[in-house]
Amino acid sequence: MKAWLRFLRRATTPWDRTVLALVWVGAITGTVAAYGGGAPGxxxxxxxxxxxxxTVSLGEERELTVEGPLGTSHLRVRDGGIRFVPPSPAPRKIDLRAGWQRRVGDTAACVPNEVLVRVVGNRERPWDAINY
Incomplete structure (x- = not known):
């Protein structure tokens, strides 16, 4: 590690190191701003x-059922979030693994049963597509 630092000091000027540090800080700040989580829904x-x-408020606790082609999907709203809960009509139960959806733009779906949950609020994120 010390050899690497000696090389860095010999290969760069103090101005180069300052610019490099600013670029790193900008990259980290930009990443956190872009992907650091949206506003609560x-x-x-x-x-x-x-x-x-x-359309349900995330501020109230309740259980929901939604009918789809395969049967009934069950949802739970609690602590400012929403999620799929058992039993699920989907064969592989992937919808149950999506977890709590709390932030604006979060989505969960039971694709075989054609049921989708999306969290909305005052500000939407401009996603082109979401892969799951």
């Missing part, structure tokens, strides 16, 4: 079959 839209079937 105020409500969640529940979409079934391509249409919004219900």
């Amino acid at each position: 105020a409500r969640a839209e529940i979409v079934a079959g391509g249409e919004v079937v219900e």
